[in-house]
Amino acid sequence: MSPSRPSFLFVCTGNICRSPLAEAAMRAEAERRGLRLDIDSAGTGSWHAGEAPDPRARATARRYGLDIDTLSARQIEAADFERFTYILALDASHLHALRRLAPAEARAKITLLLDHLPGREGSDVDDPYFGPASGFETTWRDVSEACRHLAARTLGGP
Numbered sequence: 327m328s329p330s331r332p333s334f335l336f337v338c339t340g341n342i343c344r345s346p347l348a349e350a351a352m353r354a355e356a357e358r359r360g361l362r363l364d365i366d367s368a369g370t371g372s373w374h375a376g377e378a379p380d381p382r383a384r385a386t387a388r389r390y391g392l393d394i395d396t397l398s399a400r401q402i403e404a405a406d407f408e409r410f411t412y413i414l415a416l417d418a419s420h421l422h423a424l425r426r427l428a429p430a431e432a433r434a435k436i437t438l439l440l441d442h443l444p445g446r447e448g449s450d451v452d453d454p455y456f457g458p459a460s461g462f463e464t465t466w467r468d469v470s471e472a473c474r475h476l477a478a479r480t481l482g483g484p
Contacts, residue, residue, distance in 0.1 A: 332411040332480045333364035336439065336469075337420050341369030341399035343455050343462070344416040346379040348439060348469040350392040355477035363481075367397070368406065370423045374399040380455065386462040390470075407432035412480070414439040416469075417450035439469065442476040 336348035345367035356363045369375075377399045378384070387394045402424070406413065413434045415421035424436045440446040451468045454461030478484060 331361070331363055333409065334366070334476075335402070335406055335410040335413045335434070336367040336416065337370060337402055337413060337424060338367075338416040338451075339369055339420070339453070340371055340374040340455075341367055341401070342374045342377060342380045343383050344451050344453065344465055344469065345369065346394045346397050346399075347383055347387060347462070347466055348414065348416065348451075348473060349397070350387050350390075350394050351466075351470040351473040352477065354390075354392060354470075355473050356481065359477065359481055359483055361481060364410070366410075368400050368402040370402060370420055372401040375401055380462075382454070382459045382462045383465075385459070386466050390466065402427065404429060407434045410434045412437070412476075414442075414476075417453070439472045439476070442479065443468075443472040444475065446472070 334352050336345040338345040349367035352365045379394050379397055384395055407428050413436045415424055415438050421438050440449040454465045
């Protein structure tokens with residue numbers, strides 16, 4: 327990838343619900359702009375490493391014409407802080423963990439995803455894992471809207 331193009335890593339707890347949906351939303355934004363970018367997702371923990379996203383997250387993505395079935399959960403690693411321009415935490419606990427894990431020389435800008443959505447700064451993306459399937463729709467609305475704003479600001483265009 328070109329060093330002049332931003333790259334994005336979305337981070338939640340286990341990398342099976344929120345962050346894969348955010349990854350899909352940002353990929354859709356990049357595709358809409360005709361760009362091939364480095365976009366990925368990870369978890370702060372390794373509990374689900376190697377697993378596909380939650381079936382409810384996959385179903386939600388499919389409803390919006392996106393396929394996340396082949397994604398595989400992974401834990402964030404030290405190299406990510408150099409690889410990515412932006413590391414976007416899905417909630418405050420992830421933000422705290424990422425700031426604690428970040429090497430002093432990290433190039434990545436670490437922020438909450440919803441800090442990029444006007445009016446939602448400082449807010450968490452709700453974790454739908456222990457709730458009903460409808461929670462995944464709420465998560466999708468939050469991450470897709472935030473990614474639209476993030477893309478417009480960092481990639482240009484509407």
